[in-house]
Amino acid sequence: MIGNTPFAVCMVLVLLGLWALLFRRNLIKIVIGIKLIENGVNLYLVATGYVRGGIVPIYTYAPPDATMVLPTPQALTLTSIVIGLATTALMLAFVVVIHRHKKTLDGCKVTELSG
Amino acid sequence: MNLAAHAPILAIVVPLLGAFALPLWAKLHKLLRDLWLVLVAAGTAALTVLVAVQVYTAGIQVYTLGAAWPRDAVAPGGFPIRIVLAVDALSAFMGLIAALVAVVGFVYAWRYLAEDEGKTLALTLGTLLWAGMLGMAFTGDLFNLFVFFEVTSIAACGLIGYRTWSSRGPEAAFKTMVMYTVGGLFVLLAIALLYGEYGALNLAHLARLIQGTTVDRIALGLLLGGLLMKAGAVPLHMWAPDAYGEAPAQAVILLVANTQISLYALFRVLFTLYGGLADPAIGWLVVALGTLTLLVAALMAVVQMDLGRLVAFGAVSQIGYMLLGVGVGLTVIAARPAYGLVAIQGGIFHMLNDAVAIGLLFLAVGAVEKAAGNRNLGNLGGLGHDLKWTAGFFLLGSLALAGIPPLNGFASKLMIYQSSFLLSPILSALAILASILLLAVFVKAFQGAFLGPKLSRPEPVPVPMLVAMGVLALGILALGLFPNLVVRYLVMPAADALWKGRDLYLRAVLGR
Numbered sequence: 040m041i042g043n044t045p046f047a048v049c050m051v052l053v054l055l056g057l058w059a060l061l062f063r064r065n066l067i068k069i070v071i072g073i074k075l076i077e078n079g080v081n082l083y084l085v086a087t088g089y090v091r092g093g094i095v096p097i098y099t100y101a102p103p104d105a106t107m108v109l110p111t112p113q114a115l116t117l118t119s120i121v122i123g124l125a126t127t128a129l130m131l132a133f134v135v136v137i138h139r140h141k142k143t144l145d146g147c148k149v150t151e152l153s154g
Numbered sequence: 155m156n157l158a159a160h161a162p163i164l165a166i167v168v169p170l171l172g173a174f175a176l177p178l179w180a181k182l183h184k185l186l187r188d189l190w191l192v193l194v195a196a197g198t199a200a201l202t203v204l205v206a207v208q209v210y211t212a213g214i215q216v217y218t219l220g221a222a223w224p225r226d227a228v229a230p231g232g233f234p235i236r237i238v239l240a241v242d243a244l245s246a247f248m249g250l251i252a253a254l255v256a257v258v259g260f261v262y263a264w265r266y267l268a269e270d271e272g273k274t275l276a277l278t279l280g281t282l283l284w285a286g287m288l289g290m291a292f293t294g295d296l297f298n299l300f301v302f303f304e305v306t307s308i309a310a311c312g313l314i315g316y317r318t319w320s321s322r323g324p325e326a327a328f329k330t331m332v333m334y335t336v337g338g339l340f341v342l343l344a345i346a347l348l349y350g351e352y353g354a355l356n357l358a359h360l361a362r363l364i365q366g367t368t369v370d371r372i373a374l375g376l377l378l379g380g381l382l383m384k385a386g387a388v389p390l391h392m393w394a395p396d397a398y399g400e401a402p403a404q405a406v407i408l409l410v411a412n413t414q415i416s417l418y419a420l421f422r423v424l425f426t427l428y429g430g431l432a433d434p435a436i437g438w439l440v441v442a443l444g445t446l447t448l449l450v451a452a453l454m455a456v457v458q459m460d461l462g463r464l465v466a467f468g469a470v471s472q473i474g475y476m477l478l479g480v481g482v483g484l485t486v487i488a489a490r491p492a493y494g495l496v497a498i499q500g501g502i503f504h505m506l507n508d509a510v511a512i513g514l515l516f517l518a519v520g521a522v523e524k525a526a527g528n529r530n531l532g533n534l535g536g537l538g539h540d541l542k543w544t545a546g547f548f549l550l551g552s553l554a555l556a557g558i559p560p561l562n563g564f565a566s567k568l569m570i571y572q573s574s575f576l577l578s579p580i581l582s583a584l585a586i587l588a589s590i591l592l593l594a595v596f597v598k599a600f601q602g603a604f605l606g607p608k609l610s611r612p613e614p615v616p617v618p619m620l621v622a623m624g625v626l627a628l629g630i631l632a633l634g635l636f637p638n639l640v641v642r643y644l645v646m647p648a649a650d651a652l653w654k655g656r657d658l659y660l661r662a663v664l665g666r
Contacts, residue, residue, distance in 0.1 A: 053343070060336065066328065073335050080343045087350035112349065115297055119342060122304045126335050129308055133315055133328040140321035151322055152329075152396040 045086040052079030064146040066134045070127060077123045081116045088112030158208060159224050162217040162239045165201040165249065166289050169194060173281035180274040188264070191277055195260055198284065199253040205292075206246035210647060214655075214662040215241040216294070227294075227356075227663050234356040240294030240663050242655060243647035247502065248291040248418045250644075251509050254629075255411040256284040262517055262622035263404040266524065272316050276402060279316065283309035283408050287415045294663060295356045296345045296427075299419060303341060303384070306412050307334035313405040314397045326396035333383050333393045340380030344373040357427055358663035361656075366431045374436070377423050384416040387477060388447040391470050395454075398466035403520025407513040410469055414505045417476055424484060425652040426659055437485030441577070444481050445584050448474025452588040455595045461522060461529040464599055465515045468555055468592055472508040476501045478585060479570040480652075482577050487653055493576050499649040500569030503641060507554070507562040507633060514551035514626040518544050521619055522603060525612035531602040538604035540612050545604040547623045552596030554630045557589045562630050565637035 052075055059072030088109035096107040134144065141149045157164075172194030180187040209215055217239040218227045227234045241249075259280060267273040286309055289302030311334065315327025349355060351370070352363045364370055379390075386394035394413070398406050424436065451471035458464035479501025487494025521544045523529050526537060538545040554561035557568075567589065575582040633640055651659070 060332070069332060073332065073339075076336065076339050080339050080346060083343065084346045084349075087346060109353075111355075112346075115345075115349075115355075118297075118301060122301065122338075125308055126304065126331065126338075129311060130328060130331050130335070133311075133324045133331065136315070136318045136324040137321060137328060140324075149321075149325060152326055152399065 045089070046083060049079045049083035049086060052076070052082065055079075066137065066144045066146055066149070067131075069146065070130050070134065073130070074123070074127060077119070081119055081123075084112045084116045084119065158204065160217070161201050161205045161208070162215055162241050162292050163219065165198060165205055166239075166285055166292065168201060169198045169281050169285035169288065172198075173278050173285060176278045176281060177274055184269065184274075187274060187277070191260060191281070194281060195257055198288070199257055202246075202249045202253045202288065205241055206250055209241055209243055209246040210643075214659060215239075216662050217241075228665050233354065233359050234295075234663060237298060238294035238356055238663060239292045240358065240659065241292050242659055242662075243651040244418065244421070244502070244649075245291045247506075247644060247648040248415055249288055251414065251506055252284060252287045252291065252411050255407050255509055255513060256280065258513065258517075258622045258625055259404040259407050261625075262520070262619050263402075265616035265618045266404055266520060267402065275316050276313060276405065279309045279312045280405060280408055283313065283405075283412065287408075287412055290415045290419055294358065296348065296360065297355045300338060300342050300345060303416075303419070304338050306415070307331070307338060307384075310334070310397075310405075310409055310412055313408070314401040317402070323400045326393075326400040330393040330397045333390065337380040337383030337390075340376045340383070344376035344380070347373040347376070356663065357422070358660045361427050361430065361660055362664065364427065364430065366428075366433075370428075374423070374428055378420065378439075381416050381420040381423070382443065385413045385420065385473055386470055387443050387473055388450045388470070391447065391451065391473075394470050395463050395466040398469060398516070399460060399462040403516050403523075406466075406516045406520075407509075410512055410516070411509055413469075413473060414476070414509065417473065417480075417505070421480055421652060424480075426656055429653070429656045434485050434488075437481055437483075440477055440481030440484060441574075441581065442481075444474045444477030444479075445581055446474070447471065447477060448588040449584055452591040452595070456591060458595075459531050461519050461531055461534070461599060461603060462516075464531075464595060465512070465519055468515070468595065469508075469512045471588055471592060472504070472512060472555065474588070475567065475570055475585065476504050476508070478574055478581065479504060479566075482570075482574045482581070483649075483653075486573075486577060490576075491653070493573050495649055495653065496569055497573035498652055499641060499645050500566050500573060502648050503637075503645045504563075504566035504570065506640070506645075507566045507630075510626050510629040510633065511551050511554040511561075511563055514547055514623055514630065515555065517619070517623050517626065518548040518551060521615045521623070522548075524619075525615055526610065531599065534603040534609070535606045536604070536608040536610075537612055539608045541604070541615060543620050544615055544623070545600075547627050548604065549600055550627050550630055552593075552600060554634065556593035556596060558593070560634050562633035562637070565634060565641075 056072045056075030093108035096110040179190045219237040286305035311331040315324040317323040383390040455467035483494040483498035554563040557563040571582045
């Protein structure tokens, strides 16, 4: 019995990511924090679709009376991973540009805009 | 093909595919690119208007992707599983705002953006942002709300940060991207929670099933947080002044429309998804956030010396008025429907007024920056001698935003003041105080930039930019002189769609 353990682990990942976001100043580490949150949420989505003893949801390969895991959360997760790739690439691109101008990744030193 | 039945999806597909074709046309010739953009923009605007006319005359439009017939949202199992678009009066209203802002922005961008400074890129991203906004407004299920939320995030941050030769744009874009992405992940986590509990993603289907358990409340909190981050409400507003200050002017007005679309999504969640629960505590929370937003942003605007950031804080404070109006409506509508409806109408009418007035201000700031070369109020002065039209437009926009009587801001703010006074006089006093502060701020800005002795010789403002500003100025006058007509034919159906129209919405999608 694993019960709710997967959900708890996902929430721990999300909280770790939030912690990195709030208390790290290095821009790359902020991006890593966001990725941690994202992976936590994605794992959570996959975990909601898990059916005990279920098999891969492909009709042609399944035996007639098989229980299958839910395919919808997997489709959602796939979409979410693709979106995550785009956002991460864009964020890292901005980090590269900022580093090129300022020669540092310290979030406190690069800030020009405030107030 | 029946164009009328397919209009909702075409309104999203045309700008989406049109945007990606834009750089290809630009490779051939810049003129071809401009012609293509005119075609795509005209097509999208026409389709949005077509959808709106259908919705306002015939009722809610449902479109199901991949079904035998677009109206068949419900699968044989008895519940909707496909991607469903559901356009009611409020969605159509938001679509119209997006179309107005996008078309005006493109007219302005024609001469505002320089060809060697990524004009093709900016036009492509602007069209993509438009497609994402229409998607958020028209979608009928939660997961596509998240997908289009991220489409607008990526396009918006690209627009803020594409000018990589300075460091300020990318810095603002990085901050904005962090906020948008975290907001998007909150929304996704909420969707996952709701899916895990009810096994449904369709808004209407979920709205029928929702029980108000603890998990539902956590999901509501996450949705509130995520969507408010994107709407730029205090205390999650820190990205907004940076982004509005650093993005090119035609992109800023799209960003403002984008914050309003996020508010629309929030209202959809509060009224349609959680409308059956009717908990006044949620209404009070929205009221508190709205009051905080309008007050803090107006106070922050007072100390700004950069014209762009000053107007940006004005834009953030307007989000507070919309939240206040709709929050008051949410709080009292169950007990006193008449007052609640006026409050919601005020909040929704203010969206249109804000898009027009703040749009005019941002475009005027862009014209000042292009003409004088900087935006610092300490260095500007006497621009009114040469830029007469721009000075007039800036004055008109600031008076409208501060809510001076014959102009449009007054019409919607009066509805908000009246209804919030009935909830608590303190709320309307604070709202009026913020308006007075904004008036003082804009008078200071106008005096500093346009009045006084002539300091330099500014470049003349190109005619297309003046035309774009003129359209918004006419909008301010028209909305201010005939508010009754607009409220009766556009705003009232949109406000009704939120509260009275909830059952109609559920029935239109689920068929029972």
